[in-house]
Amino acid sequence: MTKPLLSVRGLVKHFASRTAGVFNRTVTHVRAVDGVDFDIQQGETFGLVGESGCGKTTTGRLVLRMIEPTAGSIKFNEQELLSLSAEEMRLKRQQMQIIFQDPYGSLDPRMTVSQIVEEPLQIHHIGDRTTRSKRVAELLDMVGLRKEYSQRYPHEFSGGQRQRIGIARALALNPRFIVADEPVSALDVSIQAQIVNLMMDLQKDLGLTYLFIAHDLGVVKHMADRVAVMYLGRIVEVASKALLYRSPQHPYSQALLAAVPLARPSQRQTLTLLKGEIPSPSQPPSGCHFHTRCPQAQPRCSQEAPKLLEILPGHQAACHLLTPMKTT
Amino acid sequence: MASVDTLATPERLEAARPPSIWRKLLRHRLFMTGATLLLLMVLLAIFADLIEIRPPEKMQVRLRFKTPDFAYPLGTDNYGRDIYSRLVHGSRLSLAIGFAVALITGILGTAIGVAAGYFKRLDGPLMRLMDALMAFPAILLAIAIAAALGPSAMNAVIALAVVYTPRTARIVRSTVLVVRETDYVQAAKACGARDRWIIWRHVLPNSMAPLIVQLTFIFAYAILAESILSFLGVGPPPPIPTWGNMIAEGKDYLREASYICFFPGVAVALTCLALNLLGDGLRDVLDPRLRVQIG
Amino acid sequence: MADPILRIDDLRVVFGSGRAEQVAVDGVSLTLAAGEVLGIVGESGCGKSLTALSILGLVPKPTGRIQGGQILFNGKDLAQANEVEMNRIRGKDIAMIFQEPMTALNPVFKVGEQIAETIRVHEGVSREVARRRALELLERVGMSNPKQRIDQYPHELSGGMRQRVMIAIALACRPKILIADEPTTALDVTIQAQILALLKELQQEFGMAMMLITHDLGVVAQVADRVAVMYAGRIVEEGTTIEVFEQPAHPYTRSLLTSIPSLDQEYSRLQTIQGMVPSLANLPSGCRFHPRCPDARAQCAQYTPRDMMIGPSHRAACLALNGYRDND
Numbered sequence: 001m002t003k004p005l006l007s008v009r010g011l012v013k014h015f016a017s018r019t020a021g022v023f024n025r026t027v028t029h030v031r032a033v034d035g036v037d038f039d040i041q042q043g044e045t046f047g048l049v050g051e052s053g054c055g056k057t058t059t060g061r062l063v064l065r066m067i068e069p070t071a072g073s074i075k076f077n078e079q080e081l082l083s084l085s086a087e088e089m090r091l092k093r094q095q096m097q098i099i100f101q102d103p104y105g106s107l108d109p110r111m112t113v114s115q116i117v118e119e120p121l122q123i124h125h126i127g128d129r130t131t132r133s134k135r136v137a138e139l140l141d142m143v144g145l146r147k148e149y150s151q152r153y154p155h156e157f158s159g160g161q162r163q164r165i166g167i168a169r170a171l172a173l174n175p176r177f178i179v180a181d182e183p184v185s186a187l188d189v190s191i192q193a194q195i196v197n198l199m200m201d202l203q204k205d206l207g208l209t210y211l212f213i214a215h216d217l218g219v220v221k222h223m224a225d226r227v228a229v230m231y232l233g234r235i236v237e238v239a240s241k242a243l244l245y246r247s248p249q250h251p252y253s254q255a256l257l258a259a260v261p262l263a264r265p266s267q268r269q270t271l272t273l274l275k276g277e278i279p280s281p282s283q284p285p286s287g288c289h290f291h292t293r294c295p296q297a298q299p300r301c302s303q304e305a306p307k308l309l310e311i312l313p314g315h316q317a318a319c320h321l322l323t324p325m326k327t328t
Numbered sequence: 329m330a331s332v333d334t335l336a337t338p339e340r341l342e343a344a345r346p347p348s349i350w351r352k353l354l355r356h357r358l359f360m361t362g363a364t365l366l367l368l369m370v371l372l373a374i375f376a377d378l379i380e381i382r383p384p385e386k387m388q389v390r391l392r393f394k395t396p397d398f399a400y401p402l403g404t405d406n407y408g409r410d411i412y413s414r415l416v417h418g419s420r421l422s423l424a425i426g427f428a429v430a431l432i433t434g435i436l437g438t439a440i441g442v443a444a445g446y447f448k449r450l451d452g453p454l455m456r457l458m459d460a461l462m463a464f465p466a467i468l469l470a471i472a473i474a475a476a477l478g479p480s481a482m483n484a485v486i487a488l489a490v491v492y493t494p495r496t497a498r499i500v501r502s503t504v505l506v507v508r509e510t511d512y513v514q515a516a517k518a519c520g521a522r523d524r525w526i527i528w529r530h531v532l533p534n535s536m537a538p539l540i541v542q543l544t545f546i547f548a549y550a551i552l553a554e555s556i557l558s559f560l561g562v563g564p565p566p567p568i569p570t571w572g573n574m575i576a577e578g579k580d581y582l583r584e585a586s587y588i589c590f591f592p593g594v595a596v597a598l599t600c601l602a603l604n605l606l607g608d609g610l611r612d613v614l615d616p617r618l619r620v621q622i623g
Numbered sequence: 624m625a626d627p628i629l630r631i632d633d634l635r636v637v638f639g640s641g642r643a644e645q646v647a648v649d650g651v652s653l654t655l656a657a658g659e660v661l662g663i664v665g666e667s668g669c670g671k672s673l674t675a676l677s678i679l680g681l682v683p684k685p686t687g688r689i690q691g692g693q694i695l696f697n698g699k700d701l702a703q704a705n706e707v708e709m710n711r712i713r714g715k716d717i718a719m720i721f722q723e724p725m726t727a728l729n730p731v732f733k734v735g736e737q738i739a740e741t742i743r744v745h746e747g748v749s750r751e752v753a754r755r756r757a758l759e760l761l762e763r764v765g766m767s768n769p770k771q772r773i774d775q776y777p778h779e780l781s782g783g784m785r786q787r788v789m790i791a792i793a794l795a796c797r798p799k800i801l802i803a804d805e806p807t808t809a810l811d812v813t814i815q816a817q818i819l820a821l822l823k824e825l826q827q828e829f830g831m832a833m834m835l836i837t838h839d840l841g842v843v844a845q846v847a848d849r850v851a852v853m854y855a856g857r858i859v860e861e862g863t864t865i866e867v868f869e870q871p872a873h874p875y876t877r878s879l880l881t882s883i884p885s886l887d888q889e890y891s892r893l894q895t896i897q898g899m900v901p902s903l904a905n906l907p908s909g910c911r912f913h914p915r916c917p918d919a920r921a922q923c924a925q926y927t928p929r930d931m932m933i934g935p936s937h938r939a940a941c942l943a944l945n946g947y948r949d950n951d
Contacts, residue, residue: 038692051811052782066518090520098518106511110533116512119529120519158899169515188666188900193882193893200892215812222884222893245886259816260733260886265864268845272819274813276767277781 003078004039005177005209007061011036013058013070014313017282032058032118034233034289036072037308041305042176047224047241049217049256054230056213060179063211064096076177094124097170100222101182103162107154113140113165114150120172139168142205143198160191167198167327171206179211184219196223201252217260221245232281232289235308239315249317251294288320296321347384352613357610365602367413374418375455380413385567387411393492393585394435404582405574405588415591418569425570425597429550430487430543433496438539440493441500442527446508455501458494470553474562475525481564491553494545499542503535537614555596571596627654628832629678629717634692635700636673636682638903645903646688647673649856660826660833662847662864664840664879668854668900671836675802677702678834679719680709696800712762714715715745718793722805724785728777734788735761735773741795760791765821787821794825801826802834807842819846840883844868847934852876855901855911863938870918872939874916910942922947 013033021307040046049058050149061067063074065081074081076096084092097120100106107116117136121127127135137147143164154162163183170178180199184192196219202208214220220227221241228238237250248254255274262269276293279285285292291301300320309324311317372379383426388408388498396403402411444454461469507513507530509516517525551571558572559562559579566573580589587623636648648670655661676682678694678701678928694701697716701709713719729737738760739753748756754773761769765786777785786806803822807815823846823942826833835847843850844864852873853863860873871877873915880894881894898915907914913923920942928940942948 095522100511108512125520190896193895219885259813261845263840263844265844
């Protein structure tokens with residue numbers, strides 16, 4: 001089996017926030033990412049889904065070392081990123097880029113489109129002015145924007161167009177790996193489809209690998225090859241798209257999928273609802289984080305955190321109630 | 329090449345480009361009023377030598393306390409000097425001081441504000457220092473420094489710059505704090521940009537708008553403050569006229585010859601008004617640009 | 624069909640004046656029967672929220688105003704009513720819940736006080752009685768630990784809990800109509816399922832009519848009895864949910880339905896709607912949708928399509944249904 005492009009083991013990020021009391025300062029630790037393992041293969045789209053507080057956005061930033069992990073290992077192309085110096089990491093960044101969720105905040109309002117797309121090339125001193133502007137024109141063409149608009153400012157474009165500019169910028173350095181952090185969540189439905197198709201075409205043409213973070217299960221199902229479900233800082237299930245959507249094993253994944261309202265009025269869903277609220281990441285439940293809302297919780301679940309184990313070939317889940325495959 | 333459906337109708341923008349900042353400013357009535365007024369004052373200062381009727385320091389003791397008439401349009405002061413010529417000539421130093429204070433405050437305030445806002449470790453110490461300076465009432469601090477350094481235009485500028493820099497630094501810092509967290513700065517970091525690059529390319533341009541507005545007000549405060557300093561005798565000394573020291577010298581004659589103070593007072597008031605209108609206009613035009621667009 | 628409880632006739636809402644006037648709602652006509660759930664769907668800028676705000680006289684003044692049409696409720700035209708009359712109706716006969724509970728709730732008052740306030744304003748009861756009723760309401764909306772929560776501030780509650788508080792406030796005086804403007808858009812999917820089930824339950828128990836505004840077709844399909852599809856200020860199609868979803872007559876409705884990646888279907892490529900939603904300053908002539916319509920013909924730019932009845936309660940505004948002739 002080929003070595004994965006990205007390999008994450010034991011990734012942890014705790015944020016410390018100080019709340020000053022009158023006489024003492026209590027430090028609360030927010031365990032945004034609480035021990036996460038996964039691999040992403042070259043050329044695949046790895047979906048990461050979950051609800052608020054699950055840590056998916058933080059994971060995306062950690063993988064690019066935009067935030068420093070508290071612990072763990074991140075191997076990109078076999079190389080351990082956390083042992084790189086700041087300067088080495090700078091150079092490495094050319095291979096890993098990010099697309100943001102907010103089309104209105106992710107572009108500098110004071111720069112023209114061509115300046116925005118050209119900036120990554122300037123940062124790394126790639127080419128001269130002529131070669132760079134040629135590359136910018138090429139990138140704008142790739143994302144379906146007319147060259148004539150390259151001197152305009154972001155506020156003159158719509159949300160979908162701004163997202164295209166963001167994608168062009170992410171592609172400027174010819175990266176192998178892109179973290180797409182909810183790239184279509186802020187867009188209208190009809191525009192979402194355009195951008196999703198664009199991203200898939202680019203993946204095919206350029207051989208990109210995506211970490212696709214989203215909360216919309218429908219979009220993830222469409223784009224991803226494999227999907228991981230996160231809950232309160234941990235991965236609870238990982239499987240290929242087909243396996244996860246057809247037969248989710250973890251009670252949380254099941255509830256999550258069942259909760260999505262389908263556009264089928266003649267099939268009114270009777271939802272078995274999860275009770276309770278999503279716990280705060282600063283005070284996660286003991287043992288299995290999900291046990292407080294799990295319809296099948298056992299005493300063991302509140303005492304011991306389940307490990308992410310292989311249940312079926314290519315299908316991992318972290319739940320005490322599931323029997324792991326025997327590894328001979 | 330993007331596939332057919334993404335290019336089916338080539339992405340089209342709004343029919344007309346939204347008006348640029350300059351055009352919006354030109355249309356803003358208050359801004360134009362202020363700008364014109366200020367321009368008038370500046371022209372006065374530049375062409376002072378040509379407009380003045382007689383040398384501003386020339387004393388004609390026999391012609392003291394003349395009320396305004398045809399030969400002496402604004403009258404003469406207690407030394408018989410032509411007030412009109414002094415006023416016109418005094419605009420130079422007054423405006424120069426105001427401008428110098430705004431410039432120095434702008435540069436220093438930006439430097440400190442960016443340092444404090446961008447680098448978390450510098451934030452504490454720098455801001456405590458700024459807080460300490462701001463704890464003194466502005467005018468008192470200015471008077472104290474100017475008195476300690478001695479009366480001169482340069483020292484007045486230094487004193488006022490020290491007083492106004494903390495306020496400017498604060499404003500720049502709060503903008504920088506916001507800009508630092510934006511996605512576009514994160515994007516630059518993700519590309520491997522160094523701090524220097526980010527500050528120069530992203531933080532500074534996006535922090536300028538509130539700063540520019542604030543500086544027009546500081547210009548106005550400085551002119552006003554200079555006149556107060558001169559009034560108290562710690563500003564630029566006579567015989568070189570500034571509007572402030574003209575008021576200072578005329579204060580003893582407020583009853584008999586109030587016009588000695590009146591005209592420079594009006595000049596100060598008009599200039600401050602002009603600057604305030606300018607600043608308000610700038611704020612109206614620049615601020616909405618910074619607000620999030622509603623899609 | 625039973626007498627409608629609310630009837631909107633040819634509503635026209637504009638922004639600005641003179642040459643800069645923009646028409647945001649252009650001749651919208653709707654009826655809402657007692658006890659039914661009407662869904663209004665559309666993408667951003669279609670005027671659905673504005674239609675709802677007009678009912679309660681909440682159109683942002685002074686730039687916005689109702690320029691024409693009638694909103695008939697209880698024998699009165701709400702478009703002509705003054706503030707005093709509207710204040711009597713707001714919260715009492717017609718209530719509204721919004722998308723962002725954090726901005727809709729006052730951060731400096733406890734949630735219990737905010738619920739009680741509505742009761743005291745409309746029914747003039749004492750503080751104790753109002754507080755008791757507020758507690759009952761919190762229990763009814765499924766709030767966990769209501770005795771504790773009633774004295775908490777909005778920022779101490781999660782998104783789902785705040786939304787429950789808003790629902791409690793809205794239902795405090797048993798209104799006849801509940802307008803819900805994107806009530807679950809800001810919520811996680813499992814919480815959304817809880818809130819939608821709660822709304823449906825309360826709607827049936829209280830016998831309220833509900834107007835549900837959303838861009839999420841899945842939500843509408845699961846909750847609404849009838850649905851109206853809006854585009855660029857006009858209603859393009861209206862009918863029972865089953866009719867509209869299973870036999871969509873308008874090209875926009877059809878495109879919208881096929882461009883959402885749904886959980887239970889496989890597409891290799893998402894269907895997109897080319898182009899983008901027109902801005903209010905640059906509305907196309909004739910049929911607003913024609914520049915993006917796959918079935919458009921020359922006549923579509925010339926004539927404004929009028930409503931055609933396709934079924935007993937199903938109408939759509941498309942020239943294609945009339946052989947591309949202007950119906951005169």
